[in-house]
Amino acid sequence: MQTLAQLRSGALKGAVSLKLSEGLSEFPKEIFELADTLEVLDLSHNKLKELPADLGRLTKLRIFFCSYNLFTVLPEVLADCPLLDIVGFKANQIETVPLLSLNPNIRWLILTDNNIAELPGEIGRCARMQKLMLAGNRLSELPEELSNCRNLALLRISANRLTELPKWLLSMPKLSWLAFSGNLFSVSPDAVPLPFVGWNKLEILNVLGEGASGIIYKGVKGTEDVKREVAVKIFKGAVTSDGFPECEMNAFIAAGAHPGLVGLVGRVAGHPDGKHGLVMELIPEHFHNLGLPPSFESCTRDVFADDVKLSVEQALKIAATIASVAAQLHRKGIMHGDLYTHNTLVDDEGNTLFGDFGAAAFYDRTDATTAFALERIEVSAFGHLLDDLLFLAGKTEESPSLMKLEKLRDAAITPDVMSRPGFQYLNDELMKLQEHQ
Numbered sequence: 001m002q003t004l005a006q007l008r009s010g011a012l013k014g015a016v017s018l019k020l021s022e023g024l025s026e027f028p029k030e031i032f033e034l035a036d037t038l039e040v041l042d043l044s045h046n047k048l049k050e051l052p053a054d055l056g057r058l059t060k061l062r063i064f065f066c067s068y069n070l071f072t073v074l075p076e077v078l079a080d081c082p083l084l085d086i087v088g089f090k091a092n093q094i095e096t097v098p099l100l101s102l103n104p105n106i107r108w109l110i111l112t113d114n115n116i117a118e119l120p121g122e123i124g125r126c127a128r129m130q131k132l133m134l135a136g137n138r139l140s141e142l143p144e145e146l147s148n149c150r151n152l153a154l155l156r157i158s159a160n161r162l163t164e165l166p167k168w169l170l171s172m173p174k175l176s177w178l179a180f181s182g183n184l185f186s187v188s189p190d191a192v193p194l195p196f197v198g199w200n201k202l203e204i205l206n207v208l209g210e211g212a213s214g215i216i217y218k219g220v221k222g223t224e225d226v227k228r229e230v231a232v233k234i235f236k237g238a239v240t241s242d243g244f245p246e247c248e249m250n251a252f253i254a255a256g257a258h259p260g261l262v263g264l265v266g267r268v269a270g271h272p273d274g275k276h277g278l279v280m281e282l283i284p285e286h287f288h289n290l291g292l293p294p295s296f297e298s299c300t301r302d303v304f305a306d307d308v309k310l311s312v313e314q315a316l317k318i319a320a321t322i323a324s325v326a327a328q329l330h331r332k333g334i335m336h337g338d339l340y341t342h343n344t345l346v347d348d349e350g351n352t353l354f355g356d357f358g359a360a361a362f363y364d365r366t367d368a369t370t371a372f373a374l375e376r377i378e379v380s381a382f383g384h385l386l387d388d389l390l391f392l393a394g395k396t397e398e399s400p401s402l403m404k405l406e407k408l409r410d411a412a413i414t415p416d417v418m419s420r421p422g423f424q425y426l427n428d429e430l431m432k433l434q435e436h437q
Contacts, residue, residue: 038061095115131152195265215233336360
């Protein structure tokens with residue numbers, strides 16, 4: 001992070017990226033002195049309410065984050081930046097999205113956690129849009145013109161006031177990652193019994209990781225005589241980019257036991273701050289995340305370290321496990337919404353654990369047409385995961401099994417949503433491939 005003093009002194013001349021967070025209430029005019037080079041601008045965590053009318057002078061600007069500020073209107077001047085590709089105005093106070101604010105060049109738009117009740121139909125002009133984050137607003141409907149965004153692959157509409165899931169969403173050709181929990185049409189299954197674990201029975205140790213919805217700690221459960229190492233996730237309680245934490249918790253519990261899922265031990269009871277939490281099996285240290293979350297460039301696709309590769313046997317084992325988990329989820333009417341390699345933990349033998357239910361949602365299995373389509377939207381996400389596995393395995397060898405895996409991938413991501421196979425078929429085919437490998 002740089003400072004305003006550095007900017008004003010000229011020390012940042014020629015900068016390609018600039019991040020300022022100093023309680024700013026006005027846009028620093030000195031930023032325009034970087035117009036010839038500036039591509040990434042982050043003014044999050046300030047007190048800004050408006051942008052200068054001549055923002056378009058930043059002709060090289062591609063990525064602009066202005067989250068955690070005080071905007072009530074999405075600025076129209078965003079449309080004046082010709083190369084603007086990624087825009088983030090999370091956690092402002094935005095109520096109005098003017099039609100002129102929607103730069104048609106935008107590929108990734110983040111408006112999570114605002115007060116937006118309506119989107120203009122002009123959003124359909126954003127033909128490059130791949131990723132749209134709208135969770136935590138007051139939307140009661142989505143404009144049908146959004147269906148013109150044929151490249152849309154990831155959509156977050158959780159924690160709004162939608163009365164129904166738009167039917168046109170179900171035929172979007174590239175939609176693969178969809179989160180819609182916490183709306184008026186959302187269904188909630190009967191509560192699944194899970195033992196309570198008293199906070200006083202837990203010894204909290206070090207932090208293992210932190211995500212949008214909560215913090216995961218290493219802990220010890222039990223008494224002096226019988227102790228057991230566990231993982232404890234304490235939910236933050238606020239809306240995330242994917243939705244409400246309680247929706248995540250309920251979906252994780254309802255998912256049930258599966259060898260490919262992290263095991264649940266119980267629900268936290270008696271937290272001193274009244275927070276919700278889950279006690280889980282501690283994942284062995286030799287497991288690691290297979291992929292990394294998408295980059296600015298890849299947008300909706302995971303990225304990988306250069307040294308990551310898989311054998312064909314590992315790739316098939318991972319694919320079969322994820323297909324089996326997904327098949328179980330959809331039999332229970334659960335859409336995971338975040339089927340990615342960065343949510344996939346693996347070891348050197350290809351043993352796989354899948355998790356992160358932050359984007360999960362329940363749907364009504366008795367609505368056969370909608371249920372069929374929702375599963376096949378998720379199948380598209382699985383197809384992209386297969387594509388990642390093919391890339392990683394292709395680094396090591398060529399194989400007839402990989403050619404068959406390519407055919408499954410192609411079937412999973414075909415633009416005709418309703419012609420894609422279901423997860424049980426994919427799981428069966430992957431099991432056959434493993435047997436013949």
